[in-house]
Amino acid sequence: MVNLEWYRTFKAIYQQGTLTKAATELMVSQPNVSVQLSSLESYIGHALFIRLPRKMVPTEYGKLLYTQIVESIDNLERVEIEFKKSSIRKEPTIRLGVPSEVFYTYLSQNMNLVKSHLVVEYGLAMDLINKLRNDELDIAFITKQDKNPDSLTYEYLYSESFMIVCNVDHDTTEFDRYIADNDLVKAEKWLKAQSWYAYDTNLPLIRRFWRSNFLKRPIVKLKAAIPDNMAILKAITMSGGFAVSSDLIGGDTLKNGQVKVVWRGIIPATNSLHLAYDKNKIDPRLVDEMRDYITQSMDGYIDTK
CATH class of the missing domain: 3.40.190.10 (Periplasmic binding protein-like II)
Structure with a gap:
């Protein structure tokens, strides 16, 4: 099985030129770097470097492999860095249900207003309400209020x-x-x-x-x-x-x-539009964030009475 660390080690050696510098960059021991490189060479069946006393010189096969994998490895490392940053910041995730035309027309143009990690799902009112009840959504902007008694709060926003x-x-x-x-x-x-x-x-x-x-x-x-x-x-x-x-x-x-x-x-002929959520399951600050996001995005388009 291919080990991603083999390729990260290979990239580090290629760019740093020595096992010692590669080990420093990867924050591992030099013997560990040597083992990773040997494992990769054994797996692909080709020598990737010529070992000189103070330098690792890539072979032609090593140069070819580098050009094939460097962009992919860089992209993976960028994802890893961003993911770690997000984890450190502990950004909350909001699962928002909304009609597709509302998101396309209004909300998609104002993503800069959202600070949390937003997961959007399209649907009609009753579909979104059912997903709220089943904990598949956190909050929804809906065009119809279900009259059946439940724990959902329906907060009027527009008509x-x-x-x-x-x-x-x-x-x-x-x-x-x-x-x-x-x-x-x-x-x-x-x-x-x-x-x-x-x-x-x-x-x-x-x-x-x-x-x-x-x-x-x-x-x-x-x-x-x-x-x-x-x-x-x-x-x-x-x-x-x-x-x-x-x-x-x-x-x-x-x-x-x-x-x-x-x-x-x-x-x-009019219709009331509501922000629907279960106040026992969502942080009030996230409700405030979504309310502000929707009202600022739709300001000036429809009645607020």
Whole structure:
């Protein structure tokens, strides 16, 4: 079996030029260095150095081996050094659950705000809640609160507002007129004639918006079900179509006018966003760190009421 220490010893001898200096660098005895080198030479079947009285001169095979392994050994040593530094600092690890679009749009741009070692996991609200209960996560930023009694704390952070969006070039003059006239029957008929995108075939966001404003389940032409809200907005931007989005999901896409807000509804459809955690299992300082990380990253994008 290959011993990594053989290669570290070989590298040290190659760079230092003598067994004595190599032993000093590795903080081992000279006989130990000699044994390690002999073991490597025996394993690969080639002499790696010419032993002179005061110098170790690499053979051609030794030079070839050095060029092949030096970068890998250097990388391993860097990892070892950083790992030791991290252990000395005793940086805590935080396992954060979050919707993928939230991390991509907001949090990924502000990693400098995180001092702890962060492990991110994507998921929908109920999946993240279940992982919190099973100790697979420490904390989660979720878009839905489970009403079942348990030990989790749900700390309110934001309220997101839903809206219908479409491609900026789509003519919505007719729809705007129906809304101005408060003719919801014709407005709904116009919307139902459009092509729609949804997160899945159950139409979760469309259904929520429809029930708030038309008091019924939606019957729309589904162009595609795409389980990625950012990809839906991209599809609308590039290819047209309609979807229900929110100020949380839309982020820069809404802020920069890349999609058109068609209608925010007569009765606003909203959703509360929470920081969920078990206060008996997480250091309050880590909760503070994640709260600050999320609120600073999302500052100015969505409602705080």
